[in-house]
Structures are given as C-alpha cells and as structure tokens.
Amino acid sequence: MDSTFQLFPESASQIADRVDALYLFLVAVALFFTFLICVLILYFGVKYRRGSLAERGNPPRSNLLELAWAVVPFLLSMVMFVWGADVFYDIKTPPADALQIDVVGKQWMWKVHHPGGQSEINQLHVPLGRPVRLRMVSEDVIHSFYIPAFRVKQDVLPGYYTQMWFQPDRAGTYHLFCAEYCGTEHAQMIGSVIVLEQDAFADWLSGETGDPPEVAGARLFERHRCGSCHKAQGGSGPSLAGVFGRRVPLKSGESIVADEQYLRSSILNPQQHIVAGFQPLMPSYQGQLNESDVLKIIAYMKTLEGNASASGEDTGDGNDQPPETEN
Amino acid sequence: MSNRNYLNANYNVWSWFFTTDHKRVAILYLISITVFFLVGGAAAVLFRLELMTPEGDLVLPETYNRLFTLHGIVMIFFFLIPAVPAVFGNFLLPMMIGARDLAFPKLNLASWYLYSLSGLFGVWVILTGGVDTGWTFYTPYSTTYGNTSVLSAAIAAFIAGFSSILTALNFLVTTHTMRAPGMTWFRLPLFVWAHYAMSLVVLLGTPVLAIAIALVGIERAFHVGIFDPKLGGDPLLFQHLFWFYSHPAVYIMVLPAMGVISELITCFARKKIFGYTFIAFSSLAIAVLGFLVWGHHMFVSGQSMYAGFVFSFLSMLVAVPSAVKVFNWTATLYKGSVIWNTPMLYALGFIGLFTMGGLTGLFLATLGVDVHVHDTYFVVAHFHYIMVGGSLMAYLGALHFWWPKMTGRLYPEGWGRISAILIFFGFNLTFFPQFVLGYLGMPRRYHVYPEEWQILNVMSSAGASILGVGYLLPLGYLVWSLRYGRRSGKNPWRASGLEWEAESPPITHNFHKTPIVTGDVYDYDPTEPVELETEKHPEKVTVQ
Ligand SMILES: [Cu+2]
Ligand SMILES: [Cu+2]
Numbered sequence: 001m002d003s004t005f006q007l008f009p010e011s012a013s014q015i016a017d018r019v020d021a022l023y024l025f026l027v028a029v030a031l032f033f034t035f036l037i038c039v040l041i042l043y044f045g046v047k048y049r050r051g052s053l054a055e056r057g058n059p060p061r062s063n064l065l066e067l068a069w070a071v072v073p074f075l076l077s078m079v080m081f082v083w084g085a086d087v088f089y090d091i092k093t094p095p096a097d098a099l100q101i102d103v104v105g106k107q108w109m110w111k112v113h114h115p116g117g118q119s120e121i122n123q124l125h126v127p128l129g130r131p132v133r134l135r136m137v138s139e140d141v142i143h144s145f146y147i148p149a150f151r152v153k154q155d156v157l158p159g160y161y162t163q164m165w166f167q168p169d170r171a172g173t174y175h176l177f178c179a180e181y182c183g184t185e186h187a188q189m190i191g192s193v194i195v196l197e198q199d200a201f202a203d204w205l206s207g208e209t210g211d212p213p214e215v216a217g218a219r220l221f222e223r224h225r226c227g228s229c230h231k232a233q234g235g236s237g238p239s240l241a242g243v244f245g246r247r248v249p250l251k252s253g254e255s256i257v258a259d260e261q262y263l264r265s266s267i268l269n270p271q272q273h274i275v276a277g278f279q280p281l282m283p284s285y286q287g288q289l290n291e292s293d294v295l296k297i298i299a300y301m302k303t304l305e306g307n308a309s310a311s312g313e314d315t316g317d318g319n320d321q322p323p324e325t326e327n
Numbered sequence: 328m329s330n331r332n333y334l335n336a337n338y339n340v341w342s343w344f345f346t347t348d349h350k351r352v353a354i355l356y357l358i359s360i361t362v363f364f365l366v367g368g369a370a371a372v373l374f375r376l377e378l379m380t381p382e383g384d385l386v387l388p389e390t391y392n393r394l395f396t397l398h399g400i401v402m403i404f405f406f407l408i409p410a411v412p413a414v415f416g417n418f419l420l421p422m423m424i425g426a427r428d429l430a431f432p433k434l435n436l437a438s439w440y441l442y443s444l445s446g447l448f449g450v451w452v453i454l455t456g457g458v459d460t461g462w463t464f465y466t467p468y469s470t471t472y473g474n475t476s477v478l479s480a481a482i483a484a485f486i487a488g489f490s491s492i493l494t495a496l497n498f499l500v501t502t503h504t505m506r507a508p509g510m511t512w513f514r515l516p517l518f519v520w521a522h523y524a525m526s527l528v529v530l531l532g533t534p535v536l537a538i539a540i541a542l543v544g545i546e547r548a549f550h551v552g553i554f555d556p557k558l559g560g561d562p563l564l565f566q567h568l569f570w571f572y573s574h575p576a577v578y579i580m581v582l583p584a585m586g587v588i589s590e591l592i593t594c595f596a597r598k599k600i601f602g603y604t605f606i607a608f609s610s611l612a613i614a615v616l617g618f619l620v621w622g623h624h625m626f627v628s629g630q631s632m633y634a635g636f637v638f639s640f641l642s643m644l645v646a647v648p649s650a651v652k653v654f655n656w657t658a659t660l661y662k663g664s665v666i667w668n669t670p671m672l673y674a675l676g677f678i679g680l681f682t683m684g685g686l687t688g689l690f691l692a693t694l695g696v697d698v699h700v701h702d703t704y705f706v707v708a709h710f711h712y713i714m715v716g717g718s719l720m721a722y723l724g725a726l727h728f729w730w731p732k733m734t735g736r737l738y739p740e741g742w743g744r745i746s747a748i749l750i751f752f753g754f755n756l757t758f759f760p761q762f763v764l765g766y767l768g769m770p771r772r773y774h775v776y777p778e779e780w781q782i783l784n785v786m787s788s789a790g791a792s793i794l795g796v797g798y799l800l801p802l803g804y805l806v807w808s809l810r811y812g813r814r815s816g817k818n819p820w821r822a823s824g825l826e827w828e829a830e831s832p833p834i835t836h837n838f839h840k841t842p843i844v845t846g847d848v849y850d851y852d853p854t855e856p857v858e859l860e861t862e863k864h865p866e867k868v869t870v871q
Binding site: 005006007008009018019022023026029030033034037038040041044045048049050054055056057058059061065066069070073074077078080081083084085086087088089091092107140141142144146148149151152153154155157158159160162175177178179180181182183184185186187188269271272286 | 383388389392459460461463465467468471472555556557559562563596597598599601602605626627628629632635636639640643644646647650651653654655657658660661662663664665666667675678679682683686687689690692693694695696697698699701702703763766767768770771772773774775776777779780782851852853854857
C-alpha cells in the first residue's frame with residue numbers, strides 16, 4: 001500500500017494481469033471510438049460551419065454504411081463478451097486443491113477462520129503462490145469481500161454460503177474493502193490482506209492459537225445438547241453419522257443432498273426442510289449459534305463417519321474423530 | 328403583449344393549480360423539477376466537500392449516508408426520470424403532432440400532483456426519518472435493519488413511478504389517436520418516437536417496482552419471509568425485482584434525451600437527420616432489450632455463473648442500437664451548415680459524453696472486468712456520464728432550444744455558451760477521475776478512503792464546483808430573460824416542426840387552426856442561408 005499518487009492499481013494475484021489485459025483492450029477500444037467521434041464532430045463542425053465555403057447538401061442515405069456501423073460494434077462487443085466470460089470462468093472456478101478459509105462478515109467487521117483454528121479480525125493472512133478459497137457468509141446484511149490488488153470481489157450474503165478464490169503471486173499487504181453498502185460504518189469495514197512467503201505463513205500459523213474447527217464444533221455440539229436427539233439409533237432426530245454429502249429424503253417427498261448450505265439451514269432454519277420420517281421437533285438455533293459456530297459444527301459433522309460406530313452419541317470427545325483436513 | 332397566449336390567458340393562481348393545459352402542466356413540472364434538482368445538488372455539494380479529505384471530518388458517517396441516499400433518490404426518481412418527458416414531452420408532444428392537448432388532460436394534471444406530493448413527502452421522510460439505504464434499497468438492510476421511514480421513502484418513489492405511468496399512458500394514446508391530418512408515423516419527429524418508446528418502458532417496468540415495494544411492506548408488516556433469510560426469504564430476489572425496473576429506468580431517463588438530441592442536431596446542422604428509420608427503430612430496440620439485461624448489476628451477487636454469461640451477452644447487444652444512434656447523429660453534421668450556438672453545444676457535448684458513458688458501460692458488461700470494478704467509483708463515473716453527461720445535457724439543451732417557445736423570450740446567447748462550456752469541462756473534471764479511482768479499487772458509498780486517493784478526489788470535487796457554477800448560471804439568466812430577454816418570434820431558430828408554427832408563447836389551444844402536414848419531417852436545406860433571431864441586433868427585431 002503505497003501512499004503516493006496512483007493511476008493504476010498494483011497487482012498481486014494470478015488473475016490480475018489477465019483482468020488488466022482485458023481492461024486495457026477495452027480502454028483502447030473506448031479511446032479509439034471516443035476520439036473518432038470527437039474528431040469527426042469537430043472536423044465536420046468546423047469544416048461545415050455555417051458560412052464556410054464547403055460543399056453542402058442532403059446526401060442520399062447509404063444502407064451499406066448504416067449496416068457497417070451496426071455490424072462493427074456488434075462484432076467488437078462479441079469479442080469483449082467472449083474474452084470477459086473466459087476470464088470470469090476462471091475467477092469463478094477454484095482449483096480442487098485450494099486452501100479453504102472461512103470468512104464471516106458482520107456489521108462492520110470481517111472475521112476470518114483458518115482451517116487450523118486460527119482466527120483473525122479484519123485481517124487475512126494467506127500464503128504466497130497457493131490457491132485460496134474463501135467460504136463466506138454474513139451474520140446480518142449483504143456485504144462484499146473485495147481485494148482490489150487481486151481484482152476479485154464477491155458479495156457475502158446472509159443465509160447463503162458464497163465463495164471466491166485467488167492465488168496471491170506477490171508478497172505484501174493489500175487493501176481489503178467491503179464493497180456492498182451495509183450501513184453506517186460501511187466505509188470502516190476494511191482491513192488488510194497479508195500475503196506471506198510459504199515459510200513465513202507457516203510460522204505465522206504456528207504463532208496463533210485456536211482449536212481446529214471440528215474440535216470446537218464438537219464442543220458446541222455437546223454444549224447445545226444436539227446429541228440428546230441425534231443418537232445413532234432411537235433418537236427423536238436422525239442419526240448424523242455420515243450426514244455430509246448424503247442424499248436426504250424429505251417429508252415433502254423430495255430429496256436433497258446434505259451440503260454445507262443444507263446443514264446450515266438444518267441448524268438455523270430447521271423448518272425449511274423436514275427429514276422424512278421425523279417430526280419437526282428440532283428447535284432453531286438462530287440467536288444461540290452465530291455463523292462462526294455453525295461453520296465449526298459443520299466441520300465437526302463432516303467428521304462423523306457414516307459406516308463407523310461413531311455417531312451423535314459420543315459427542316463428548318471430538319478428539320477421537322480423525323481430524324479431517326479440508327483440502 | 329397584446330396577444331392572448333397560454334401564459335397570460337388567466338393570471339389567477341387557481342388557473343395554474345387546476346389547469347388542464349399540457350403547456351401549463353409542463354411549466355408546473357419545470358418549477359418542481361428545478362426545486363428537486365437543487366435539493367439533490369445541495370446534497371452532492373456536501374458530500375463532495377467531505378470527500379476532499381481522506382478522513383471523515385466534515386460530516387458524520389450516518390449523515391454522509393443520508394446525503395448520498397437523498398442525492399440518489401431525488402435525482403433519479405424526482406429529477407431525471409420526469410425531467411425531459413414531463414417538461415418537454417408534456418409541452419411539445421401534442422404540439423409536434425399538431426394536437427390541441429394530450430388525450431387525457433386531467434390525468435396529466437393528476438400526474439403532476441402525484442409527482443410533487445410524493446417528491447415532497449420523499450424528501451421530508453429522508454430528512455426527518457434518516458433513510459440511509461442508498462437509492463437501491465437493498466434487502467435485508469432496508470427491510471430488517473433500516474427504520475420504518477425506508478418503506479415510506481420507497482413508497483414515495485413508487486408514487487412518483489405511478490405518476491410517470493399516467494404520463495406514459497397519455498403519451499401513447501395521444502400519439503396513436505391525435506396526430507394531425509397528414510402526420511404519418513414516419514413523419515413523426517424522432518422526439519415523439521423516443522417518447523413513445525420510453526412510455527412503453529414505463530408501462531411495462533414500473534409495476535414490477537410496485538410489486539417489489541409491496542413485498543417489502545408485507546415482509547415488514549407481517550414477518551413473512553420474502554427477502555430476509557432469517558425468515559426463510561431470499562435476499563437476492565429483491566435485487567432481481569429492483570433491477571428489472573431500475574435498469575429499464577435508465578432508458579426511461581435516456582430515450583427522451585436522445586429524442587431531444589435528434590431535434591437539436593438536425594436544426595443546427597440544417598440537415599435532414601441521417602438514418603431516420605434506424606434511429607426510430609433503435610429506440611424501440613433499446614426499449615425491448617433494456618428489459619433483458621437487469622442481471623448485469625448482479626454479476627458478483629451470488630447469482631449463478633451461467634446467468635452471468637447470459638446477462639453479459641444480452642447487455643452487449645444493447646450497445647449496438649446506441650452506437651447506431653451516435654454514428655447517425657455524427658453523420659448528420661456531414662455536409663450540413665453547422666451553427667455553434669448554445670443548444671448545439673449541449674447536443675454535441677451530449678454525443679461525446681454519452682459515447683464515453685456507453686463505452687464504459689461495455690466495461691461493466693464484460694464479466695471479467697466487472698468483478699473488479701463493480702460497486703466502485705468506476706460505476707459511479709459510468710452512470711454519471713450517461714445520466715448527467717447524457718440526460719442532463721440534453722435537458723439543458725432542450726431548455727435553451729424551446730425556451731423561446733415556452734416563454735416568448737430569447738435567452739442571452741453569450742451567457743448560454745459560457746455556461747455550456749463550463750458545464751462540459753466541469754463535468755469531465757468531476758467524473759473522469761472517478762474512472763481512475765474505480766479501477767484503483769475505491770468502493771462507492773465510502774466517506775473515508777485511503778490517503779493515496781486524495782488527489783483524484785480533490786480533482787473531482789474541484790470539477791464539481793465548476794459544474795455547480797455552470798448549473799447556477801442558466802438559473803440566473805433564464806429567470807432574468809423572462810423579464811429582460813428579447814421577445815422571440817414564432818420560429819427563432821428557423822426550425823422545422825409543427826411547434827414552430829404556433830405562436831411564441833403558443834395560444835391555449837396551440838394552433839389557430841389544425842395544421843395539415845404535407846411535407847417530410849426535418850425539412851432542412853443546408854445550402855439555404857439562415858439567420859437566427861438570437862443573432863439579430865436588437866433594433867432589427869420585430870415581433871411577428
Ligand atoms: Cu459494507
Ligand atoms: Cu443496468
């Protein structure tokens with residue numbers, strides 16, 4: 001973050017140069033047509049000014065010319081469309097091996113949870129040269145996670161997980177902004193993204209403390225007595241063993257794959273989907289569990305193996321579950 | 328003046344408040360629109376002052392947020408949307424087609440009342456209730472977190488929309504049924520075509536805004552989950568509904584402006600417009616395509632990637648009819664006899680600025696770039712090039728061009744040119760740096776920002792002060808001209824078009840007898856020498 005006058009932003013991610021190339025192409029097209037129009041206006045305006053000696057008249061119309069200036073903009077705009085869609089596709093498609101970090105937005109701060117349990121506020125430490133995928137959700141209104149130096153941005157919604165990814169390619173500290181207006185202190189919902197060399201990043205991680213999310217999640221699971229209903233058998237709620245990724249039959253007759261979004265709404269909006277064969281007994285945990293807690297419980301639920309004996313009953317000790325690394 | 332005209336027909340105040348004369352309604356609109364423009368402008372002055380420094384030192388954050396909300400809501404719903412159609416459309420559309428009035432004169436007056444009351448109500452609610460949602464009213468901020476005034480402000484915006492529905496209906500019916508003998512569809516001035524297309528957009532789009540606002544009300548009142556995810560609603564649904572109206576609203580603001588430009592260019596190039604049918608149909612094409620592109624406001628909202636592809640593609644298509652118009656206007660100058668006076672300066676300025684606005688719109692339609700510039704100052708700059716560089720320039724051009732017709736007086740030409748030039752340069756200085764700021768990553772609606780962006784922000788604020796002076800000048804000299812301006816004859820610009828056959832100012836029923844149209848539209852001959860009334864020496868002027 002260089003505090004002198006700037007005309008062009010610094011670039012620090014794998015996609016930044018591609019966005020800039022496309023941008024410069026658009027700038028070139030825009031300059032060309034702006035100059036063309038301005039020069040023509042001035043040239044005609046001066047040459048054919050009233051009283052000049054230029055030859056005047058109402059020329060016959062030319063369909064060919066008119067067709068040409070419909071077709072040329074059309075073709076150019078198609079180039080923009082295809083090129084832009086290509087870059088967008090890459091912006092939207094994270095590689096499978098990306099490091100997953102959770103981001104929770106709330107008026108007016110960003111909470112970040114690393115897979116090893118480290119948490120930070122209004123700061124995001126990431127390793128250089130490694131793809132990072134952010135899974136994001138908001139506690140309240142819509143926010144937007146924006147890192148100009150990476151040329152990426154994604155709205156952070158309440159109630160729905162969204163994701164974005166990037167691969168930092170230059171170490172340094174970069175601006176982090178909330179780009180979606182979110183109330184009084186919107187302009188203060190800012191922070192920094194710190195890109196560290198891989199070793200420095202590992203050092204940083206080990207210097208921070210915090211329980212891994214699945215461990216913290218297990219604790220929450222116990223504290224909120226989820227296991228009193230969710231037993232391996234015979235509980236008033238379905239067994240949660242192997243729930244993640246399972247196809248769940250619903251009371252409505254449909255079925256749904258239990259992804260993160262589904263698990264989240266099962267906890268905060270249980271009435272939305274009722275599992276077939278069960279009563280709508282599950283209380284909503286809205287107000288008791290925040291989004292960070294829910295993410296942790298989801299991490300814990302992901303560790304509950306379907307085939308093993310592990311079930312909701314032995315929730316007391318999350319540590320005997322094989323800690324799953326998320327990537 | 329000895330002649331009876333629509334202005335001096337009756338001096339009684341009630342004759343204004345109960346008038347059904349489309350010209351008087353237009354004047355009422357002119358006055359109210361100017362008031363709202365000043366309100367919206369004052370808000371802009373304050374936040375541009377705040378942005379002179381990176382710290383938030385002039386106003387509190389909540390004040391800043393209310394200021395840009397006030398500016399946005401007032402300028403869009405109470406200034407730009409009604410500006411050209413309600414003032415000039417009302418005044419001119421019947422005259423241009425040779426009619427005595429609009430089809431439903433009382434409805435026309437009613438629409439002014441709806442508009443003015445909703446405007447006053449809106450401003451009052453925003454100022455006293457502290458509405459700070461921005462003009463976009465995004466949920467769930469507006470529903471769950473905003474206070475009750477938000478709903479009132481949204482209702483005010485909707486009532487203003489309803490008033491434009493009445494105007495649009497009036498224009499459509501009038502154009503269909505009240506054309507003078509011989510006024511065929513392809514003899515209609517392009518101003519009328521543009522208003523026709525705009526009216527279609529208003530009629531189809533505004534009801535969706537009403538639905539969105541009604542749903543917000545229902546959610547707030549009955550806690551039904553519609554937009555709020557805590558209640559099981561979908562926060563993006565509001566954005567879809569909102570932009571389904573508000574993107575076409577851009578064309579509601581721009582199409583009439585394009586109509587104005589077609590009139591000005593032909594008159595002061597003394598030429599037939601190049602490609603009349605292309606321009607007429609491109610208005611309709613823009614109106615139709617405008618309904619299919621709302622998702623380009625939502626590329627990073629969490630909408631699916633494939634929806635992004637479709638909306639990007641369709642948005643590109645809108646560029647084509649707009650480009651066609653720009654080329655046609657430019658080509659109209661070729662072999663013309665160009666007169667560089669005030670309305671023409673505005674018209675030429677419009678073409679340049681609208682071109683830049685349109686081209687930067689392509690940046691935003693291009694997916695890979697939009698991800699970076701969405702919700703930054705790039706967007707702010709882009710739509711000000713369209714709305715201010717486009718619509719407002721056209722509005723001012725129209726104001727100067729038809730001023731003699733509306734008031735019977737000529738404005739001072741020298742002052743007119745000075746203010747047009749000031750506005751052009753002030754405008755560019757204000758908004759061009761914002762493109763740069765946007766690509767640097769400055770988010771919109773920020774009242775504090777990193778210090779490395781101060782220089783560009785100061786440039787922008789400096790430009791805004793020039794712009795402010797540029798806007799105040801016409802306010803001064805136009806009012807001055809009402810009393811001291813030279814009297815205008817029927818046709819001070821030697822322009823073609825039926826409105827110029829009427830007296831200046833016109834009589835209450837516009838024409839002494841219904842005109843019969845025999846010739847083509849834009850019957851200009853660039854080889855014919857012409858002298859405008861603004862150029863004559865005062866002694867030589869005789870009132871026609
Ligand atoms: Cu924000
Ligand atoms: Cu739009």
